[in-house]
Amino acid sequence: MFDDYTFTTVANDAHLVSPVVALTGDAPSLLFSRKYADVAALSAGDHELLRPIVDPSTAEQVRSMAPPAAEVALVFGANGFVGAHLVAELSVRPGITTVYAGVRSAGDSSAAERFEETVAQYSITGIDLAKIVVVEAVPTRTNFGLDEDTYLQLRRTVDQVFNSASSTDYDSSYLELRHDWFVSLLRVVQFTLEDRRKHLTYMGSIGAFIYTSPEDFLRPDSWWYSGYCQMKWINGQLLGWLARDGVASVTLVESPYVLGSTTVGKDPGRVYSFWRAIELASSVGAMWDGPGMNYAPVDVLASVLADNALGDDTLPHLVPSNPVPYSNAVLASALGLDLVPWAEFKAIVDRAIPAEKTASLLGSDVNDLIRRSNAPSLMPSSFDGSSWDHDALFALYLSVIQFRDATARRPRLVTA
Known part of the structure; x- marks a missing residue:
């Protein structure tokens, strides 16, 4: 070229x-x-x-x-x-x-x-x-x-x-x-x-x-x-x-x-809206039923x-995004959370956490935003996606990362 x-x-x-x-x-x-x-x-x-x-x-x-x-x-x-x-x-x-x-x-x-x-x-x-x-x-x-x-x-x-x-x-x-x-x-x-x-x-x-x-x-x-x-x-x-x-x-x-990598799963942790949304879900015991956010190990x-x-x-x-899309059901299963519609999830979060703390992250059109940002994968022809296993990767990530309890007044570390 x-x-x-x-x-x-x-x-x-x-x-x-x-x-x-x-x-x-x-x-x-x-x-x-x-x-x-x-x-x-x-x-x-x-x-x-x-x-x-x-x-x-x-x-x-x-x-x-x-x-x-x-x-x-x-x-x-x-x-x-x-x-x-x-x-x-x-x-x-x-x-x-x-x-x-x-x-x-x-x-x-x-x-x-x-x-x-x-x-x-x-x-x-x-x-x-x-x-x-x-x-x-x-x-x-x-x-x-x-x-x-x-x-x-x-x-x-x-x-x-x-x-x-x-x-x-x-x-x-x-x-x-x-x-x-x-x-x-x-x-x-x-x-x-x-x-x-x-x-x-x-x-x-x-x-x-x-x-x-x-x-x-x-x-x-x-x-x-x-x-x-x-x-x-x-x-x-x-x-x-x-x-x-x-x-x-x-x-x-x-x-x-x-x-994190596919081998040790170590991650910067909590620097993305990705982890903050999961942190909220872990805190309230529920995950909304919607598209999973694109990620790359x-x-x-x-x-x-x-x-x-x-x-x-x-x-x-x-666009090195996950070649096979997934839904938040994968995360709900990995974390042992209830999978609920978006409106119900938003209501649960609003009851547990002051709205001003979540307004910028949980917009009313969050699923639309995720769908827009989940662009189809575009990779070199040599790409092998065999290691991109959602279930295995999230099990690895969640065994390593620590979440803060978003509902607590003082930070509390919770190991998934």
């Missing part, structure tokens, strides 16, 4: 500007029809406003470059749940010689120490440490926060870039997330266009699928219609244009909820991303 490129370019047009140039000067090659194209697109619900134009000099340089190779990888967010598993998966691939693990230091912990702690925390064992080089490379910083020599070395040697660095903050607005997570994506795209052609795999979210009608863009922010989901919609639309126009070599991964996800990026037929779009 990388042999023929049809770039959308521009010679001289004073109306084309880059929002990143205005802020940092880090992504001069990507131009837009207006200064804050992302904000305009979100306000209007119009993805056309996000279509980037690559400047002619960059377009000519990229055309002369060889297609992306598959020997050296750079993973942003490598101390995160997905990032650490992805670094491990890439490190055991025979064709990979080096995996740069981009990690931010914190407090007294160095980048290397944070990565080691994450590997230990999630019991990641399938890993070749000899291939891994931990670097404090952070996409929210100019030159990723690296010194000039290290940055240029990465720019000249990296073949594959995986961006799993992001925020799971559902309370912040898009404008609060914009500088870190939209601007940083443009910075990463610029990096993939310089010195050698690099393939970018970006972790998006199925939360972006919630924005399907003009009315959705006018709704007030909530747990579902959050600044986080808006950011993922913006970034997904941008990458869609880059893929369609041949500006960059990219794969947009619209990921579902990412849960983290080790399966890492394998899918590596297979796609390093394979011969790289797809520009992946």
